[in-house]
Amino acid sequence: MPESRPPIELQGLSLAELQALIDQRRLPPVDRWNPERCGHSGMRIARDGTWYHDGEPIRRPAMVRLFSTVLRREPDGRHMLVTPAEKLEIDVDSAAFRAIEMTSEGEGEQRRIAFRLDSGDAVIVGPANTLLVIEEIENGLHPSQAARVVELIKAEARRRRIRTLATTHSPAMLSALRAEDHDGVVVCDRDPDGGGSRLRRLVDLPAYPRAMATGSLGDAVVRRRLEERDDRDALHELDAVLTGS
DSSP, X not given: OOOOSOOOOOTTOOHHHHHHHHHHHOOOOGGGOOXXXXXXXXXXXXXTSOEEETTEEOOOHHHHHHHHTTEEEOTTSOEEEEOSSEEEEEEESSOSOOEEEEEEESSGGGOEEEEEETTSOEEEOSTTSOEEEESSTTTXXXXXXHHHHHHHHHHHHHHHTOEEEEXXXXXXXXXXXXXXXXXXXEEEEEOTTTOSEEEEEGGGSTTHHHHHTXXXXXXXXXXXXXXXXXXXXXXXXXXXXXXTO
């Protein structure tokens, strides 16, 4: 039957209260279940977090939350829906869960961070969910060393099995990312309608395919090729160049 518990909301909760709420949920022990019956579920989680079954989106949020409680990632990278009776593979285009809200307490080394997930659950960063945050990774770094630093961080993250979050304004650092890394890049810019900051996945930007066809990611940012502009904007820019205005 569908998941009856409401999604967790971060607003108004201390991290201690949030941890207590997480502990009360008692997710199924999927790590201990190893049924013999296997197959494919006919399900898929799209890049935008939408769950599909046989090509049709699952429109009941409670049903999605139920499936999310029995989702497990195998050592080979595959994702499975696991119950005591069967283990069914599910295709995941990018990530099974997405963080859609963040809160934190404390400062410096004592800072603690929590995320609300699109599954309706929440996670607090800690020993079991380590997150390495590097702010403005290019500080003090010569651009020629960008690729080497990126590869070292990726290798260390794999070795320690930790997640890494790095921020940057450096075109050289962006160009050092390989094409397969772009799936994990999030762009922060200003919403032209509301004026506030917005976060969008790089690969979801309408201009991304065209921008990548004409150069590196760093070059696309410098030349503003990722910005959403219509043909009138392009004609206006061309006219300004030709007239010198």
